[in-house]
Amino acid sequence: MxxxxxxxxxxxxxxxxxxxxxxxxxxxxxxxxxxxxxxxxxxxxxxxxxxxxxxxxxxxGQRTFQYESVYFDTPSHGLYRQHLQRRRYRYKVRTRTYLDSGECSFEVKLKGNRSETIKSRLPYAASDRGRLTDPARDFLAEQLRTAYGVGPVDGLQPALVTTYRRSTLxxxxxxERLTCDIDLRFSDATRSIDVLPxxxxxxxxxxxxxxxxxxxxxxxxxxxxQVSKYCVAAALLNPTLRANPWHRTVHSLVVAGRSGYREA
Structure with a gap:
């Protein structure tokens, strides 16, 4: 608070x-x-x-808004491992819902040749935010084919959910833009972790x-x-995953959170 x-x-x-x-x-x-x-x-x-x-x-009159992102990955954490290994062609797949308005989009985030982030969006029904629809799969395939000349990995399914409050400057x-996030919560099918630094x-x-x-x-x-909400959330929710690039960030979140770090 x-x-x-x-x-x-x-x-x-x-x-x-x-x-x-x-x-x-x-x-x-x-x-x-x-x-x-x-x-x-x-x-x-x-x-x-x-x-x-x-x-x-x-x-x-409101300046802070609630967000929810559902990230998709394979059961073996294939997309997570792309980022862990710093592969040249790596990407994230998620839905993002603006909880205050109910608006939702399907998003593909690609890493460009000069380390820039390229984000593409598709309007999405909020009721579908926990699954990949056929139009979303087609959209993902098109983005990857255009940017990387490859197709999507098989077996994408909901992996975890992040929620937080955001203000945008x-x-x-x-x-130039700044996003400012607080009240982070990471959840998967079995548990939730509040990280309140x-x-x-x-x-x-x-x-x-x-x-x-x-x-x-x-x-x-x-x-x-060096931080990715998805990768840090995956590392916190599944301590068996290797997380070398994010050890310092995970530690910082836990230490900064003091008693605010807890399993919900």
């Missing part, structure tokens, strides 16, 4: 921006992401330093070079971390 209150207070100082204006930044569908685990006090200072450039997404003049998971999304927020975070001595 301390983290949520601090985030709400900091964002109250920013001007609002509409969803239409945020969506107009379509170029950020191809982007470079930098991720940071930012302590609450540092996050407040970050927002203070960005207030003259950034606005916060506001819909019907944007500087439309510089094509006294920190904010911040993702800087730019067209390439580091942006203003990256510069401020560097000045505040916060360094980027």
């Amino acid at each position: 301390r983290t949520r209150a601090a985030l709400t207070g900091a964002l109250a100082e920013l001007p609002p921006i509409s969803l239409e204006d945020v969506l107009a930044e379509a170029a950020l569908q191809v982007r470079v992401d930098r991720k940071y685990l930012v302590p609450v006090g540092v996050f407040v200072e970050l927002v203070n330093r960005l207030r003259d450039r950034f606005a916060v997404l506001e819909i019907d 944007t500087d439309p003049t510089a094509h 006294e920190a904010v998971l911040v993702e800087s999304k730019t067209n390439g070079r580091a942006g203003a927020a990256d510069a401020v975070l560097r000045d505040l001595r916060v360094r980027p971390i």
Whole structure:
């Protein structure tokens, strides 16, 4: 609750921006992401330093929104292992539901030749978010064939669910966006884990070079971390999986969470 209150207070100082204006930044569908685990006090200072450039997404007076993502993988964690092994052609498959509005999309996230993230979306029925429909399979096959010249792996099925609260900050003049996530919960078919760090998971999304927020975070001595919500969630929910690249992030989430790290 301390983290949520601090985030709400900091964002109250920013001007609002509409969803239409945020969506107009379509170029950020191809982007470079930098991720940071930012302590609450540092996050407040970050927002203070960005207030003259950034606005916060506001819909019907609300500035923090609930998200749910269902990730798909094979029973042997084939897509997870692609990322673990840093394969050149790797991808994630998920549905994302905006729980406040009920809107849903099917998403394919590809890694580009220059390490940029390429995200493609297909409108999806929220009632289907826990399964792959035939149109979703066709969409996935088309994206992989176009980008990599390969087909999807066999046996994709729901692997785990992530939920969290997100606020979105944007500087439309510089094509820079920040997403700020709190209240993370990871779940699979057998258990759930709440990861409630006294920190904010911040993702800087730019067209390439580091942006203003990256510069401020560097000045505040916060360094980027290697993290994927899906991979960290899989490692926490299934400790038998190798997770070398994410050991530090998993440890940071648990330590930052203090008593907030628990199985639900």
